Amino acid sequence: MAVYTDITDEELAELLAEFDLGAPLSFKGIAEGVENSNFLLETDKGRYFLTVYERRVREDDLPFYLGLMRHLAEHGFPCATPIANRAGELIQRVRGKPAAVVSFLPGLSVRRPSAAHCREAGRGLAWLHEAGAGFAMSKENDLGQESWAPLFAGLRPDAERLKPGMADQIESDLARIARDWPRGLPGGVIHADYFPDNVFFQGQAFAGAIDFYFACTDAYAYDIAIALNAWCFEPDGSFNITSARALVAGYEARRPLSSAERRALPILAHGAAMRFFLTRLHDWHATPAGALVRPKDPMEYERKLAVHRSAPDLVLFGEGA
């Protein structure tokens, strides 16, 4: 949670001069989003978010992300829509950094999702997949299965520092995942970071998704696997089968899974745990002490890896459900 880029009233006025949004009424830095600086902007015309993209988002990828948000919103999916300036541009520039003005999306994220929240989250994810189906652009998953072994090669000493013997265990997981990774599953645009803090509710109902800056083209079922890991583990590390059933049932209420997709869920979930374990492991040791953003504990995902390693059938709860 951080605001890395400081924006003065003069810089804001300069930016707004390019738009037809009226005069600013309030402007506040928001402690939301780890990768970017976010500001809540209220003008005569309504409420908006200004996002300034920091180093971690590649500027070349912005047309994909912003185009996707626009496409989703135009197709009825509840997400923030980028607002074009008078010249028709979605990407602005603030303090030399790329930036975008997007519409405000109301809603609250939940910290400890109930099974009912998981059902709604699943429904929202299927909705996102459907709404994104006609999107013309595509983007490779830079953090997809093929990237994991090369990424881990540089992190072996970090893994051993966390827990002696871990490196060999991860290598063994990587080999199994590479061997069993499914090919040819139905796919398209996926969110790829569909965690509870990126999903909004109004009361108990799904109200939208935010933070599309990991979105890419990959298997839809992989997005479900990411969500199962993110939504259905208890704080004590156990997998909540009731929540997982609810998440998949909510998804299937909009988009039923093929039997191939369903069969693939265990290995996809194992792989999804690997993906977040590896990037957290990387950030854990790469983040300088005293940085504004505290890195997330890789051990949380190491425990999820262990669950999928030892009990892959857990995720197959759905058979006959």
Place this chain on the structure above:
Amino acid sequence: MAVYTDITDEELAELLAEFDLGAPLSFKGIAEGVENSNFLLETDKGRYFLTVYERRVREDDLPFYLGLMRHLAEHGFPCATPIANRAGELIQRVRGKPAAVVSFLPGLSVRRPSAAHCREAGRGLAWLHEAGAGFAMSKENDLGQESWAPLFAGLRPDAERLKPGMADQIESDLARIARDWPRGLPGGVIHADYFPDNVFFQGQAFAGAIDFYFACTDAYAYDIAIALNAWCFEPDGSFNITSARALVAGYEARRPLSSAERRALPILAHGAAMRFFLTRLHDWHATPAGALVRPKDPMEYERKLAVHRSAPDLVLFGEGA
């Protein structure tokens, strides 16, 4: 800029259950306020701020601060008003910390105030003094003139570390300030931290003040002196007499100064520079490396001290203006 206290959707629901504000529609941590954690809360009924008080605000002082905000708002001054819960209490409790729900105050602060902004800021300060005049409570200024010499006694080595020879210079300033400090000036509730980031504008017009957590009972002209230091120095360290004239003229448009108040401005401004120099000096060395909030540079106020020391007449621009 920081959010120290993390609040879950469940904790928010628990808090809101004590109020008649309806269901939450959105809730965001705000990068505003250095001393507290602030959240922007939207409900069915409107928009509010939730402030969670961190260690630096003494809980015993909250009835004064919140009572003052309520009094000011009831007397037409534009500031956030604390909202009582159903039991009539203004002070809530979140994660064991005191907290308050206040109304949302729109407006933007300016980074580099023009003379026109200074005039409006002066008008707003006089308005605040007038509106606070009938407030029944009082609170000693814990950071008033009598506190400075004892505070500096513990900071001599820190001053010498910043600039050799500085400690004797500060002692000499303190002696002069103690000798010439005015007594018996008109007084009452002052803001005591009336900096540009605590004052809101709509366009060019004063729109309100925030952050009353240094408010206390002291001389009104001392509040003006604090504001002159905070608003009328250029980035290069020079004192902008045009801005200062505008600030005092704006103030006097609502509340004319007595000749005693006017004559006291130079020594009050010297003292006001001392107060902020000393607390910044204290925080500069007391703040651990890598803390969420970067301490403010005491040298900015050391330079202001030097201006008042060498050219006290600068602040007397107002004679005959």
